[in-house]
Amino acid sequence: MTAHHGDDSVHETRSARNSSARGTLAERDSTGFSDALSAEDLSAYDAEHVWHPYGAFPASTRPLVVQSAEGVVLRLADGREVIDGMSSWWAAVHGYRHPRLDAALHAQVDTMSHVMFGGLTHAPAVELTRRLVEMTPEPLQKVFLADSGSVSVEVALKMAIQWQRANGNPERTRILTWRGGYHGDTLNPMSVCDPDGGMHAMWTGVLPRQVFVPAPPTQWSEDYADILRSAIREQAEHLAGIIVEPLVQGAGGMRFPHSGYLRVLREETRKAGIALIFDEIASAFGRVGGTTAAELAAVSPDIMCVGKALTGGYMTLAATITTDEIAADISAGEAGGLAHGPTFMGNPLACAVACASLDILAEGAWRSQVPRIEGELRDGLEPLRNARGVHDVRVLGAIGVVELDEPVAMQAATDALVDAGVWLRPFRNLIYTMPPYISSSEDIAAICSAVADAVRASTQN
Numbered sequence: 001m002t003a004h005h006g007d008d009s010v011h012e013t014r015s016a017r018n019s020s021a022r023g024t025l026a027e028r029d030s031t032g033f034s035d036a037l038s039a040e041d042l043s044a045y046d047a048e049h050v051w052h053p054y055g056a057f058p059a060s061t062r063p064l065v066v067q068s069a070e071g072v073v074l075r076l077a078d079g080r081e082v083i084d085g086m087s088s089w090w091a092a093v094h095g096y097r098h099p100r101l102d103a104a105l106h107a108q109v110d111t112m113s114h115v116m117f118g119g120l121t122h123a124p125a126v127e128l129t130r131r132l133v134e135m136t137p138e139p140l141q142k143v144f145l146a147d148s149g150s151v152s153v154e155v156a157l158k159m160a161i162q163w164q165r166a167n168g169n170p171e172r173t174r175i176l177t178w179r180g181g182y183h184g185d186t187l188n189p190m191s192v193c194d195p196d197g198g199m200h201a202m203w204t205g206v207l208p209r210q211v212f213v214p215a216p217p218t219q220w221s222e223d224y225a226d227i228l229r230s231a232i233r234e235q236a237e238h239l240a241g242i243i244v245e246p247l248v249q250g251a252g253g254m255r256f257p258h259s260g261y262l263r264v265l266r267e268e269t270r271k272a273g274i275a276l277i278f279d280e281i282a283s284a285f286g287r288v289g290g291t292t293a294a295e296l297a298a299v300s301p302d303i304m305c306v307g308k309a310l311t312g313g314y315m316t317l318a319a320t321i322t323t324d325e326i327a328a329d330i331s332a333g334e335a336g337g338l339a340h341g342p343t344f345m346g347n348p349l350a351c352a353v354a355c356a357s358l359d360i361l362a363e364g365a366w367r368s369q370v371p372r373i374e375g376e377l378r379d380g381l382e383p384l385r386n387a388r389g390v391h392d393v394r395v396l397g398a399i400g401v402v403e404l405d406e407p408v409a410m411q412a413a414t415d416a417l418v419d420a421g422v423w424l425r426p427f428r429n430l431i432y433t434m435p436p437y438i439s440s441s442e443d444i445a446a447i448c449s450a451v452a453d454a455v456r457a458s459t460q461n
């Protein structure tokens, strides 16, 4: 494991203090949190009051209490340690408590944590913008700093619609996408998520109705390319934009679309005057083996969303980046600018840590780490292809996916993973991993072996 061991003394001191200091909120540990609540107390209060993602009351399972994290390891309150094979949902690519990210954040706190972005600007935001302009395809020049991935998708959709309006096409308001996608949880991004996965039937009359084409195949198919072409041509007069996740569909099903379809989308959208939006919130910053999927596929969109790994997993931050042309057209339109401006836009803490994270990426260690992890995931997971209950095994960049025939038995699979010292969060019929780039070969071997245990635990009956 990459993280430190031998911290048992800390646990002992802490639990000793837990028992003596219970109930006294005055006593605080180095994290600033009261020691009054034991892990059991936290867990119990959490179960009563705290919403978790897609949560319910009562929850079907109790979340594990994490005490601290370092390197690739999460240290649980009960003293167990698990390798985080999820990078906290694609984000913590450099691992936890990275000295340079910690230092960037400390330095920024000591300078200025936040100021409003209307009428004011600052070095962290400008520096981050410069890095984003340099790291993304050349036509992308204008950067909108958003506070989460979903908000960056909202902004991208508004950009496309405002652009059409400004160009005298107010009837072009709909968005086309392929099935199997995921673009966030606020209402407009939900409207372009996979209709089945996103339970659109439940939201009829609430979500804007968008145009869907079948999910993209992993292999090249001229027939599928024709489906794309004819759908775009038929719908062109209603379409403001097309949004897709290039090269990897993440939370919508962990599928890997063939890059050739991105070229088809590029050609057709250019001809029809439709904005092509790449949602690279999961795929950007090395995960698929290129700085962006757009770079790897050699296709440049009109609008790109990035997020997740942008701050190395430290803070919530995303960005929507577009071309000079779209920015100029929107600015010349009736609204006189882009109609969006969050309170915490360009937050200096988030921008500072993002700059440090992008600097580490620019140094390029990921260019050997990601292909090594790809090979190790392939070697480690491929043998599962013949295991009972396994439908498919696929690997792309630092992403490994085992698809089962049936939904994963969540509790049994999670118990097997944690017993094997690994944290993964399966969903539907997918057990998958996107480990931090700093994961060692031993870490990847441990993850693959834990996945095998989870497959066995999930398919036992």
Ligand SMILES: *Cc1c(COP(=O)(O)O)cnc(C)c1O
Residues within 6 Å of the ligand: 148, 149, 150, 151, 153, 182, 183, 184, 185, 245, 250, 251, 279, 280, 281, 282, 307, 308
């Ligand atoms: C995670 C994700 C989002 C949503 O980002 P949030 O920060 O969770 O709002 C949107 N699109 C893709 C492709 C994602 O992976």
